[in-house]
Amino acid sequence: MSRLPKEIAEFFPYSSIRPFQDEFANTIYEAVNAGNHVALEGSNGLGKTVAALSACLPVAKEQDLQILYVAKTHRQHDRVIEELNAISRKKAVSGISIRGRCEMCLHPLIIRHAPDARSAMEICEQLKAREQCPYYRNMEEKFERFEEVQLHIASKPYTASEIQEICRTEGFCPYELAKRLLGEVDVAALSYMYAFDPVIRNAFMKNFERPLNEVILVVDEAHNLPNAAVEMASDRLSIFAVRQAEREAKEHNYEDATIFCRRFRALIEGMTMRVEDERYIPPDLLIEAIRAKAGIKAPLSFFDYLHDTGNTIKHDLLAHGKYPRSYIHRVGEFLLKWLETSSDDSFTHVMSKYVTKIGEVSARLEVVALDPSKITKSVFSSVYCSVNMSGTLEPLESYIKITRLPEKTIQKAVPSPFPKEHILPLVCCGVTTAMKHRTKSMYKKLVKRIAEAVRYTPEGNVGIFTASYEVSRGLLDAGIEDVTEKRFFVEHRGMMSKENEQLIKQFKSYAEKGAVLLGVEGGRASEGADYPGKQMETVVIVGVPYAHPGPRINAQIQYYENQFSGHGREYGYVWPALRRASQAAGRPIRSLEDRGAIIFMDYRFSTAYCRNYLPRWIRKNLKTLPDEEGAIAKELILFFGFK
16 A cells, blocks of 8 residues: 555555556546546556545545546446445545436336436426426425435445435435435446536536536546547437327327428438438438428428427327327427538438338438537536546547547556466457458358367357457358357347346356357447456457448548548547457456456457557557467467366
8 A cells, every 4th residue: 555645545445456556546646636637548457446536535525526427337337336335434435326317217107208318307307397206296395304315325325226225215206316416425426428418417417516617527438438429419310200200290280290291201211212321411402302392491490390399299298197209399309400510510411221120121310420529528628627547548649639638638558457477369360351351261261260269268258249240140151159069149239238138147157167159349248248257268359340431430530530630540430440349358357367368350450550559458468370270279278278
């Protein structure tokens, strides 16, 4: 503990520190204490969460600031509370993890019907306004007891699920209680959208008594933030939604909306006939087509009318105890967004085809945001400071530029704490998933190399993460299931979250016997789950997951080229792909005790161009294998001691 300054040591809860954990914590403390932003890369197993909390808490306490800790998954939020509980046994601290209304709400209408955070927010606001939520009403009617519960939860760290159970017993709204505690606790752990989505942030923080300049913002798994920000700023409208809007307008006797939706549906169905996969749609072209073929002379006024009509329908449905969803509102909202972004070069407009959950081919219009900083810049410029950390954030300069962090942001890549002998990173020559090489013979060769990796992983599980579902299909067609001789699990396109979780749970249960999981780089199995110990002893990365070079990717590259001359392809195409590959590669190494083999099945990972985007802890020991049968087996035998 002597390597930690006394300010950090007062909060650090463990008797020993991991290699380089002190360097990580000290960098954060010095930056935050000076009010500076910081971007750090630290590998898995470093103990980043507790290091960041221990470094930020002394500054927050001394300067009366609050820590907002944002992360992508509920598991990461609850991990923050676990570490705060450890800290609280040494120093008094408080904190809560918060989930969305969809997850925390106890009202049956939202539980059954709200598909996303914004829908849940709209329904919730209407239920409260009409005094139709008993859980919200109880907070006023049982005010004294409600205050007692608040004081109790604010006294020490609580997870969202623990708050929910307390409120279920007491009859209070867990989401509203958490909101009201937001300004009362030392740390709040929550999703990116509550800090970055403008609509949700403004609604959520009405009860937050502090301005953002009194907030230390910790962004965990920060490599996810650019994509999350782009999603927040984008929008889409399916043919299905337009068809439902037409039906809704007819049911509610809105003849003009019925006629418009019918003509609009015919218009986009006609456009779909000329789209194979994805096509750029000039925004003015669609508006002119709406004028000409749908008979709308003043599009802005008519789109506003659809939006307002949808609101009227939603209020009426709620008044009759029904789920307040309006597809007319959805159509109006999307078309207003289309019109609003039509002359903004930080957006592109496309039509894309997709496969529905029942296997049918459909299409949708999309407003695609190209600039994450439209979402992130205002937040970073408003908070007291921010800590941006991830195991795969290099090159740090790219992240800083893309998100528009201040130029003086401190950058640091902390060495890996893993013993060199615990990690075996390999690149196989002679194989690739580059488009022009995706032949039957190449897939057969990949299958042979993968089978070798599986066979010589003696006991634990093996993960195979491919560049795309198409590559997974190619491996399956080439007979990969038949040659691995272990229980085989496959992550399919369009899997529901719970179905995917069950798949991973079953795969993990084979840790002592050995099983194989086939997933994709960037999927739930390769980013949202950890596989410590024998749950994954070898991971095989099949191909570089470059995005399909369609209109949106080309627009992204061109936009970044205009913003950062000479870096368009790097920021818009290369960095996102190698980040996904790096995340998948790190799945087996989750603690200092873990041992794992990482096998890149694509010669491109050995090139300087790709290699430089891999985390330092991988690239510094990366070994390139010759294109020879048995080369993988030889390395794995030496690494695992397999006989």
